[in-house]
Structure formats: structure tokens, C-alpha cells
Amino acid sequence: MLLFVLLLIDWGAGSLTSVRGALWTGLAVLLFLILFPPRVTTGEGWLASRGLLRERRVRTDLLVSVRCLDGVSQRLVLRDVFGDRVQINPQVLVNNPDLWHRLAEDAHRSATSGSLTCGQTALRRVSERIDRANARTVFKVSGLD
Template sequence: MGHPASEPEPPDRPDSSAEDRHWGSELRDATLCALSLASLLTLVDGAAGSLTWPRALLWAGLGALLYVILFPPRVRAGDGWLEQRTLLRTRRVRTDRLVSVRWLDGVSQRLLLRDDHGVRVELDPRVLTRNPDLWQLVDAGARTSVERGLLRCGATALRQLSRRVESETARVLFRISGMK
């Protein structure tokens, strides 16, 4: 209900927020993978005749660990903010107060957003490319940051992401219309 004073938040209005539409299916997939692993290990161990309570707990623990690893962060955005919820914490960055946007390369590419309060959110850019409504809110906030002169690092990253979102949106539209 209440939020810290360091992170003021515009009021949530139904028409001013969006969330990752694919989060539910990703959560279901993570749950099914974890349950499948635990079930399969228990079944194989039981068929071998070596299943005991400690081993069953071990298999359940491995399934739970896989669930924690695969648990997808839930991403939401509104007028001037982007929020990411994981199992352990929630972070909300002010997109209208961004000071940097950077690409992080590694096994999978990540996008790091940081606002003038020092709050950082690291997310998979595919969340934004698959959800144009999320991207529009983030982009509008980033444009406000540029207008205010706050965004010192990240204009190139935002342009690259914008091209990706436009490309993905065009690809989806062509597929839906039957042109591709």
C-alpha cells in the first residue's frame, strides 16, 4: 500500500499500466519442469528399489531448486516506472528519471536500467520486444528522462531496443495477416 518516499509513484490507472503477457505461461513451464524432474527422479529411484524418505526429500529439493532457478521475473510498467518482481525482491525503477541504460552481454543479453535514486533493474530485453505496450511505457519514460537531461548513457541502447521492438511487431503483424 505505502511506498518509500524515495520512490514516488504515479497513481495506477487501468489504462496507464501494462505487464508481461507471457509471464503466466513461463511460470507454468517452470512449474512443470520442476515437478517433472522431481517426479521422474522419484519414479526412477522407486523403480530401482532404492527410494527412501531422505532420497525422496532430496529429489523434492532438487525440483524446488530448479523451480527457483527457472522462476520468471514478473515485469510491469506504468507512467514513469518499470517494476520487476522475483521470488526474493521487487525493484521499481523510475523510467522518467533514468540516468543510464546499458546492454549487459553474457550467456544471455540483459538490459540494465538505472534511475537517479540508484535503483537498478536488469531484465531480458525480449520481455519488451514481446510486449509492445510495456515498451511504449518504458520508451515514454525514457524520452522524459532525455528531455530533462538526466539520461547520460543509453541513447544508443534505447535506439537498438526500439528497432528490435519495431521489427518484432512487424513480424507478428505479417504473420497474423498471413503475409509471411
């Protein structure tokens, strides 16, 4: 869509050439690659984040650490005993309670087995964020907002 708008504006201004068309196409492809959201999937004992070119997978039942990186975009970094690492946006967990439930269950299993040494606070923050979002939704649906 962006490419179509860019080409249409340039054509309307009368300055569209094959070189400018190639530049607009390159810009549109670059923006698509940068903004392409990773797809997060989970199963019993694992969580995977698949981007455009590769998939990263971590064993959630063998987590060693969970960290929350603050910045322009928040990231939750999960690391397992094998050294594998996955970064996900916590908003993905807020938007999909099934993913959160699976991750929380496996992280609890990691904590009870003793492998999760760092990350209880980060998980608690995400849990509180999800609880707040769910409470807001309940209040909005019930008309108590």
C-alpha cells in the first residue's frame, strides 16, 4: 500500500522515473523488513519467536533467567540452560492470555526445579500488567468504566 501511494504521488508530480520507482520500491521493502512483527508460538516446555529470516526457540521449562529490557520498545528476554535466548514484546503476552498462561506455568516449573535463578520480578511485572489489562476489559464490558 505504501509503495502504491509513493508511486502515485511521484507520478502525479510528474517526476516518476524508473530510477525513482526502484528507490521507492527499495524503501518500501526496507520498511517492511524492519517493521515485520515476529510470530510467537508456544507449546508445552518451549516458546519460539519466528521473524522474517529465522526462528529462535527457548525451553521455558528449563529457564535460567528472564529479564525485562526497557527502552524505546520493551522486550522480555528469556534464556534457558542451553544458552538459547528469545526476545519478545510483553504486549504479545498481554494480547494473548494463552501464551502467557503457558509461559507462566513453565516458568513456575523452572523456578521449582531451581533452574530459574533470575527473573521472578520481571515475570511478576508482566503478570501485573496482564491482570490490569484484563481488569480494564472486564470493567469496560460490564459498563463500570
